[in-house]
Amino acid sequence: MLEVKGIENGIVIDHIQAGKGLKVFNRLFSATDNSVVLLMNVTSKQLGRKDIIKIENTFDVNMDILGIIDPNITVNIIKDNKLVEKLKAEIPKSLKGGLQCQNPRCITHTDDYAEPEFKLISANGKLEYECSYCEEITVYKL
Amino acid sequence: MRHLIEPEDLTIDEINRLVEVGLDMYSNPKVYNKICDGKILASLFFEPSTRTKFSFDSAMMRLGGNVIGFADASTSSTSKGESLADTIKVMGAYADIIVMRHPKEGAPKLASQYSRLPIINGGDGGHQHPTQTLTDLITIKRFKQTVNGHNVAFCGDLKYGRTVHSLIRTLARFGNTKFILISPDELKLPSALKRQLTSQYGVELVEVTSMEDVIDDIDILYMTRIQKERFFNEEDYLKLKNSYKLTREKLKNAKPDMIVMHPLPRVNEIGYDVDDDKRAVYFEQAEMGVYVRMALISMMLEVGPYARS
Ligand SMILES: [Zn+2]
Numbered sequence: 001m002l003e004v005k006g007i008e009n010g011i012v013i014d015h016i017q018a019g020k021g022l023k024v025f026n027r028l029f030s031a032t033d034n035s036v037v038l039l040m041n042v043t044s045k046q047l048g049r050k051d052i053i054k055i056e057n058t059f060d061v062n063m064d065i066l067g068i069i070d071p072n073i074t075v076n077i078i079k080d081n082k083l084v085e086k087l088k089a090e091i092p093k094s095l096k097g098g099l100q101c102q103n104p105r106c107i108t109h110t111d112d113y114a115e116p117e118f119k120l121i122s123a124n125g126k127l128e129y130e131c132s133y134c135e136e137i138t139v140y141k142l
Numbered sequence: 143m144r145h146l147i148e149p150e151d152l153t154i155d156e157i158n159r160l161v162e163v164g165l166d167m168y169s170n171p172k173v174y175n176k177i178c179d180g181k182i183l184a185s186l187f188f189e190p191s192t193r194t195k196f197s198f199d200s201a202m203m204r205l206g207g208n209v210i211g212f213a214d215a216s217t218s219s220t221s222k223g224e225s226l227a228d229t230i231k232v233m234g235a236y237a238d239i240i241v242m243r244h245p246k247e248g249a250p251k252l253a254s255q256y257s258r259l260p261i262i263n264g265g266d267g268g269h270q271h272p273t274q275t276l277t278d279l280i281t282i283k284r285f286k287q288t289v290n291g292h293n294v295a296f297c298g299d300l301k302y303g304r305t306v307h308s309l310i311r312t313l314a315r316f317g318n319t320k321f322i323l324i325s326p327d328e329l330k331l332p333s334a335l336k337r338q339l340t341s342q343y344g345v346e347l348v349e350v351t352s353m354e355d356v357i358d359d360i361d362i363l364y365m366t367r368i369q370k371e372r373f374f375n376e377e378d379y380l381k382l383k384n385s386y387k388l389t390r391e392k393l394k395n396a397k398p399d400m401i402v403m404h405p406l407p408r409v410n411e412i413g414y415d416v417d418d419d420k421r422a423v424y425f426e427q428a429e430m431g432v433y434v435r436m437a438l439i440s441m442m443l444e445v446g447p448y449a450r451s
Contacts, residue, residue: 103247105245105246105247105267105268106246106247106248107226107244107246107247107248107249107251107252107266108248109246110246111225111226111227111246111249111252112225113225113226113227113252113255113256114248114252131248132248132251133247133248133249133251133252134247134248134266134267134269135247135248135269136247
């Protein structure tokens with residue numbers, strides 16, 4: 001197996017469904033200056049195959065975005081080579097930012113003051129979020 | 143401070159009171175013609191709607207208040223790129239209450255987050271138009287004495303018509319449990335709304351494609367416009383538009399005390415020969431819109447019958 005050393009300070013985003021690692025990277029870390037390792041198709045006891053992201057000197061991560069991409073993701077926060085916190089992603093009940101309203105007539109597309117806010121309506125195979133402004137449903141496929 | 147963005151912002155009790163107060167304003171206008179003395183309504187129409195604007199302006203003037211504003215966005219500072227939030231914040235110093243119409247859905251909600259004045263939604267795209275629903279309810283109350291207990295039928299474009307969606311939902315909240323829906327297959331009530339009506343309110347929906355089949359059973363017939371743009375081809379449109387047109391001939395089989403409503407403007411879905419029939423109340427409906435808006439303005443400004451003692 002490909003060897004990648006652990007990180008001293010930073011986060012490890014683990015148990016990402018194989019194939020979704022790049023999506024997580026693009027949504028959350030594409031602009032970072034810190035070192036990032038993206039591991040894809042790693043053998044996993046639980047998942048068969050999984051993706052992993054390791055990023056140095058970063059401790060903040062948007063758990064809501066991780067939750068809509070894949071609620072099985074776990075996040076390990078590492079400081080001085082020690083695991084200090086373990087977080088579990090979950091499907092967010094509400095979302096601020098992170099999604100675009102699907103309704104082309106919605107005010108959130110044209111007014112900078114209107115930050116899209118969503119409420120989870122259903123999580124049955126696909127995630128349905130209701131826009132707090134126009135009340136249309138935006139679907140995010142799991 | 144209150145805002146009215148959608149009908150659900152009002153309780154059933156509050157709607158009942160607005161209808162009562164509106165009817166009293168209609169019967170005794172002199173009692174109320176000074177209660178908004180010194181107050182200013184900002185009437186901000188980011189998209190033109192002459193009918194709604196005049197109805198609000200008239201309502202405020204009949205209460206003794208004044209009106210400022212614009213009738214379409216090209217004459218407002220928005221055309222210079224000002225954000226809605228800034229326009230609304232500035233208005234705080236110029237007026238006491240705001241009515242706004244906006245082509246973007248959710249714009250009144252956004253405005254309410256930045257406003258120190260009460261905001262009334264005068265229509266936001268295809269989303270909400272709560273004062274049309276209030277207008278419909280006061281009309282039903284005036285002509286049928288009660289809001290509940292009637293066989294209500296909706297005819298025409300039930301798919302895109304927000305007026306219909308909003309009125310059905312509100313009547314369901316009032317406890318109406320049966321509606322007749324008359325429309326072509328292409329323009330049926332959206333299934334999400336049907337599900338909500340049946341699961342949340344236990345409503346029974348009777349869907350038919352022909353007005354003639356049900357006309358003798360209807361107490362309130364709510365007509366809507368069928369727009370040409372909704373059809374793939376001209377042929378389908380021409381074929382259908384006449385089957386959903388109300389004529390004097392079709393009215394022959396209707397109950398003598400049925401009422402015919404329409405949010406106006408009509409195009410050709412109600413024949414002009416129906417206007418003289420005493421069952422046609424759509425012009426009175428537009429008139430009642432002014433009185434229920436008067437009641438609403440009084441409520442939001444806490445004046446007249448709504449003054450805090
Ligand atoms: Zn929206």
